[in-house]
Amino acid sequence: MSFARNKLYIGTNFKMYKNITETEQYLQALAIKTTDLAREEVCVFAIPSYTALHAASLVVDPEQILLGAQNVFWEDAGPFTGEVSPLMLKEIGVKIVELGHSERRQYFGENDFRINKKVLSCLAHGFIVLLCVGETEEDKQLKITAERLGLQLKIALNGVQDKRLSQLWIAYEPVWAIGEQGTPASPEYANTIHKILRNTLVTMFPERGAGIPILYGGSVNKENAVELIKQPEIDGLFIGRAAWDASRFNEIIRAVLPIWRSKTSKLLSV
Ligand code: PGA
Secondary structure (H helix, E strand, C coil): CCHHHCCEEEEEECCCCCCHHHHHHHHHHHHHHCCCCCCCCEEEEEECCHHHHHHHHHHCCCCCEEEEECCCCCCCCCCCCCCCCHHHHHHCCCCEEEECCHHHHHHCCCCHHHHHHHHHHHHHCCCEEEEEECCCHHHHHCCCHHHHHHHHHHHHCCCCCHHHHHHEEEEECCHHHCCCCCCCCCHHHHHHHHHHHHHHHHHHCCCCHHHCCEEEECCCCHHHHHHHHHCCCCCEEEECHHHCCHHHHHHHHHHHHHHHHHHHHHHHHC
């Protein structure tokens, strides 16, 4: 197992929730609750809204909690009203950029080709890219999940150089599993799809594809988190609603960490 997968990745996207004060309070509480966790084995991250990011960067120690942005534009500067540049994110110490979340694809016309430009720009600027992929309910019914995910990966990651792969994380988030109306994927289903994603990554990047962390997201909660993390192909969890309270998020982290540890030691001993 490569270094990049030798860690539990666990984080949350606040979507369009939490103002500045709420974000600061959340992050301060989470930092205190998770202060004893060894960051060599667990990477905790949070992705606030743009307006709260700067304030968040002032209260968070990046050694403890990595901060991410929910989107970015690919150009450094220019006449692009309403957009935020990678340089602006760098200026405030953001480490991760989340790209391709299904809500951006669904409501804001994000497509794989635009995501590809953003991926290349973010990697060149030194960010960790958290690329979200996932099939819709319709894709699943039509049994084109593997094809859909293959297209998403192959287009979004077109032109990525091997040397940049240590900056890449993938989140598998089936669209039908996300949000209030979503049903979480069964751990077995998620594991099978992670394996398909892994195979595609290895085909695309024979040298380094095996080392890219793949996180699962979509209605993760305290009840299903442990079974999900037991799966050999699941390297981490990307959580929405169930992590928006710092205590509950901390409980999930503590529930899954020992499971992840024993899984990893078994995988390493094979
Ligand atoms: P959820 O959100 O955990 O609330 O379903 C997941 C996501 O959108 O990443």
